[in-house]
Amino acid sequence: MGVRSRWLRGPLSALYRWGFRWCRNVYGIELPYTCTVGQGVVIEHQGGIVIHGATVIGDRCIIRQNCTLGVRRLDRLDDAPILMNDVHVGAGAVILGRVTIGAGAAIGANAVVLTDVPAGALAIGVPATVRLRH
Template sequence: MSALPFGRATATEAELFTLSLWQLVKEDWIAHGRDWTKPGFRAVAVHRFGVWTMKIKSKFVRAPFSILYKMLFRKVRNTYGIELPFTVQLGRRVIIEHQGGIVIHGYASIGDESIIRQGVTLGNRYLNRPFDAPKLGKRVNVGAGAKIFGDITVGDDVNIGANAVVLSNVPARATAVGIPAKIINSDNHHKFDIGEVSQL
């Protein structure tokens, strides 16, 4: 597969923990075309702020930031229709294209440089298993209106077609389309061009 334009390693949990809020948000801003007015960038920035807030050990120091985060989260959700809780494990340089009807389960994970579009839902499949949530790998391209349900894994470099309903694991480098989604290509060689991220 062709190298990504960023020229840097993908994130690990430890790396995300050590990077500053400013570094992560700057990457997100660049990935969103250096446009701070984009709803997707604002949603991701609020998510980063929420994660940063919850790292503050002192509950007295954390309290005002927590209140601010909750206000911003609700503002983004109600204004742009993007629900992205701080509990989501969000990789670096994830892009949210457009807005409206985007719901991400609080226990979902989204890998580096993935793209989420309008109308996408990542959620649980069964009422008696409310904590089940999808895990998306790196560079996953999710089409508009796609739904991904349950404790499933979507591999790296996967394309999910518009309005697809994904209910089972998708292997790396595959394309999945339809309701329920079926694999139509298991050796996908696409790459993303979502902007160049400068060295921080």
């Protein structure tokens, strides 16, 4: 869904670039317009959050400070994480590659997630191990 008019595209692009830099510098959040963000997403305690442009974030997710959601390899720039609905990401967590985090899952603080996490599970540690919650 792009802006077709060349006369509108230029000023809107400049406005977006200014807003992106302002948000990055003031709040410490890099959230490109190409990532898909669901409704009710909460970014708590802003600062140091980097989200790759191909990332998909579902509804009602909570992302805490110093989290990174990105790619593992530079030759696969579309392999970004997918967070389903109601996912909680702890402070300092890193989720890399084409990883799917199931609905209602939780990622512990400072965990490094490199594999899929099933729905309702808990991923903790470096590298993250998955534990089922009851």
